[in-house]
Amino acid sequence: MTEVPFAPALREHLGVPPTGSRPLRLAIIGGGSAYTPGLVEGLLRLEARLPVGRLALMDVDEAKLQTVGGLVGRRLQASGHGMELLLTTCRREALEGADFVLCQIRVGGLAGRSLDEKVALRHRVIGQETTGPGGFAMGLRTIPVMLEVAADAARYAPGAWIINYSNPTGLVANALYRSGYERVLSLCDIPMAMQQGLATLLDIPRREIFLDYAGLNHLACATRVMCRGKDLLPSLTALARSVVASGAKLPVSLADQREEKEFGHILQLMATTGLYCSPYLHYYLHGAEVLDEMLASPTTRADEVMALERELLEAFSGSATGEDLSRHRGYDWHADAMMEVVAAMAGHEGGLHVVNVPNRGNLPSVPLAHMVEVNAVVDQSGAHPLQAPALPPLMRGLVSAVAAYEELAVEAALEGSYHKACLALTAHPLVPSANIARRLCDDYLAAHRDFLPQFRR
């Protein structure tokens, strides 16, 4: 296209930045996580669209940082990528000059997660990382630290975007937004996993599937599954119903047992609701069965993940370069879900992504300004949400109840309010009584005392 003669002058006058991007500076807070090698693979896959000049990995756990950072260093060297790698335990050093701050912190570590799960089970309530009381306790610990990260980012990396996928993502997103931090985008890999899962079954590219998706983080569904101009959901539902009714197995083979189990849950959820549900709906719609199974199991998911992490860190400390190792913690789509959003925000063209944004009326069953997980065009200026689909009554009710819980939980976390903490759990659909809610609060506040400064005042 020939350039209109006055365009350069007009662009300059309006302050439209020039095309072509300089190498970016990324900081990963919680960079010692076993997920980091996978993220670096994602960065390398996107090298052409996402030129990175510096990667800073920051972690409070020096030993993990060195192990994971060592592997990342060897991988970068082997790939010939010239990006500078900085390993640090100093948040300020990691943040200074960063364009994007990726957050994947786990306050209290996996030991904290284990307590979250086990305290709930002790009260005969589902013990899960993000859903129910477990997620609530994790939120109380994570929110104060994420507020510090956001304050430091505003100070040492003004203009940077925070990309948060620290859990519980919904609570953290609400807390940051309420505290006035707007250059934050919160993400989860589930929507992309749902899209990728179906694309794999159909053997077509992921982008050829559009999920008309809405809800809250870890409590959402697709009401339409568009593919090549057609909504596949009615036929998929009919298929799911016949598979569930006959107890037959679909003629697909899945990589591991956990995936196969999760796939079974998604089929059941689809048969029940006629929707393509986030697998987290399992905890709400099959709650009694989940609880029985958890109570009968000698271990919780945190125990399994701790064992897996030990194995991975051991493998990372050898001479491996990481191409194969990265796959054991988070699949490719976990990294792609994060890095494709960063690429969209760093580049000049918008892309469609499911992200968490303040409700501007997109979802009428949720209060305005409460965070919702919906499709949005993401570009350099942030996320521009599409109109979300209307949720059917079953989902509308759940989403509305959990949004009320989230509102109270965030207020409890920000204010250090015991009263609101008890109310939050009382409002949660998985907590059967106000007395149990109070006992759960007492036990969590005692168990995590060191990580809950707001409740010690």
Ligand code: G6P
């Ligand atoms: C999914 C969710 C994450 C969650 C993870 C738990 O990826 O989107 O938010 O942290 O599952 O997996 P894990 O292996 O730790 O149980």
Ligand code: MN
């Ligand atoms: Mn998630």
